[in-house]
Amino acid sequence: MEPVWRKEITLRINGKIYAIEVSPNELLSDVLRQRLGLTGTKVGCEAGECGACTLIVDGQTILSCLTLAIECEGKDILTIEGMADPMVEELHPIQKAFAEHGAVQCGFCTPAMILTAKCLLEKNPRPTDHEIRGAINGIICRCTGYMQIVEAISAAAEAMRKEG
Ligand code: FES
Ligand code: FES
Structure with a gap:
């Protein structure tokens, strides 16, 4: 009711x-x-x-x-x-890394993956692949096999460390 x-x-x-x-x-x-x-x-x-x-x-x-x-x-x-900065009309580094590393196919899991990556990188700016896999393990991706997603998050971490 x-x-x-x-x-x-x-x-x-x-x-x-x-x-x-x-x-x-x-x-x-x-x-x-x-x-x-x-x-x-x-x-x-x-x-x-x-x-x-x-x-x-x-x-x-x-x-x-x-x-x-x-x-x-x-x-x-x-x-x-x-996630993207409307002031500069630019994608967030994690979004850029997903696009550059082919970590998006149908895109259904992508918003969840990107937000989870953001949360992880704020707490742990230098995660290992094992830690990245641990962070995203509650999100099902039926397309990518996860490899490209892990690579994208790792590349985003490096880019964000360089940006300071
Ligand atoms: S829609 Fe929320 S966990 Fe699947
Ligand atoms: S890209 Fe299709 S579910 Fe992840």
């Missing part, structure tokens, strides 16, 4: 504040995609198994298909739409 009450909350997404009325059972992934048009966040299994819906909330990766929008009131949400 539909919940009877709704609540207006504010979400800070990619640095922009959105005021939106939500039901207590509305998922963050649905609010982003269906209510706010931020379709860069992908939804696969809707059961916490494929990792495609991963994004960053308050500096930690979360599965947006298992997160209620209402839980994110006042938190900082980063989706793939917020």
Whole structure:
């Protein structure tokens, strides 16, 4: 049965504040995609198994298909739409590395991979391949065989270290 009450909350997404009325059972992934048009966040299994819906909330990766929008009131949400720098109209170094290393095929897992890589590199700027594999192991990629993704993240780490 539909919940009877709704609540207006504010979400800070990619640095922009959105005021939106939500039901207590509305998922963050649905609010982003269906209510706010931020379709860069992908939804696969809707059961916490494929990792495609991963994004960053308050500096930690979360599965947006298992997160209620209402839980994110006042938190900082980063989706793939917020990765490139709009001021310089340039892709983020991780996005560039994915393009350069052929780490994108159908692209369904790519937003989750890139955001997970961002989170990893902020905590560990010099990850080993083993650590990269550990970070992305909750995200299923049906296309690439993962090799190019690991190479892209490793190359992005190097580029970001050089940028300082
Ligand atoms: S859609 Fe969220 S884990 Fe698969
Ligand atoms: S590129 Fe297709 S699922 Fe990863």
